[in-house]
Amino acid sequence: MRPSLIQATWIVARKDLLIEWRTRTAFISAVVFSMLGLAVFYFAWSPTAVSPADLAPGVVWVVFTLAAILAVQRSFSIELLERAGDGLLVSPVDREAIYLGKAIANIIFVGAIQLVTVPVAALFYGLPFGEVVPVMLGIGALATVGLVAVGTLFASMAVNTRMAELLLPLLSLPFFLPIVMAAGQSTQRLVAGRPMSESISWLKMLVAFDLVFIVACTLAFPYTIEE
């Protein structure tokens, strides 16, 4: 009996995570990239003009956005080698399960990058560790869902093109903008110690974007892999 949508989603996600666990190349690259990004921004700004605490939320979201692109690009490039992706496409699983499986693996992957990077950013920029880290990880989790939902869809479209590395950011970044804006604004307010009520509308917007992008991208995915 062919697997249900949930079973197939898990089979695909598990396979992607196992491959990343074995190779770890993309994870290490993305973490190193994030650390370097944090360092470059730290030294590029004058602390007399903008305090590191004010700078940190924006920097963190720029770095996470670019790290997310690295992560989602990897998810379909592993299917190109030896045309392993054809094996997925000739299987009886729903196309939506392939998308959702890859998106879940990417969410875990990007989440793991954030788990490493957020504490380092807090230490680096002198933020109150205990207060800031849980807040940033919480917002990070919400934003990651939206970023990955869009990025995974566009990665599937870009992977078969000759300029995949260039095309993916070009396609994704305009759609990342509302997510990064909501995440950045809410992080800024919460890190500055402002009351939660000031951030709630941004967080609601983040949840709304997540829902819209998950549904729209899941429905669109089967058409992006048509040849």
Next chain:
Amino acid sequence: MPPTLEATGLTRLFGRQRAVDGVTFALAAGESMALFGPNGAGKTTLLRLLAGLLRPTAGSAVISGSEARGDAHVRGRVGLISHQTMLYPALTALENVEFAARLHGVESPREASLAALERMGIAARQASLVKTLSRGMQQRVSIARAIVHSPAVLLLDEPYTGLDASGAAVLSSMLHELRRAGASMLVVTHNVSEGLAVATHATVMLGGRFASTELVSGMDPAGFAEKYRALAGVEMAAA
């Protein structure tokens, strides 16, 4: 007996190029077609159309009475062996086959995968990462991946590529076994003896069309090779 695999006017254009041009044929259960043709004849494109990996520009491919494209259940009845191994180099041989088994909803996927690897004579390397295996061994794993769900239709694109003599013998015997069990097969090959050994029908494809189809039973391989040379203008590989 209704055909298991049926193509009607199957056509695929890439721009203005007609890669497959109005191909029509039918194979009943247990029938097998060896497809010969020079490079660029459209053989691989035809296989990808039949596997549902490509959308036909016109015509239809029907498997067990349902359109090959779009019907997930139908896809589950197809096994595909392609030019590439379709394996993940970072996974072991067993993990690759088991992944395919799970996608196809095979009962006891671990046991079925081990049995498929055993059948291809590669069970001893089940725990080896695919990237550490030789090309021939990878091909054996790839074949195990394609048959783990006991497909009713097997589409094989140069399945003997990279196999040594013992691997080729294992593959031939397995294809005979599957055919006896009722599987329909389409085998793309350049090798006349390997192709005719596993087929009930031999077809020459040229310029996206079937130029000739004949029964293999009682056929003289040398005569067929001569006919192929006359049609295609090139020699066939003999062994």
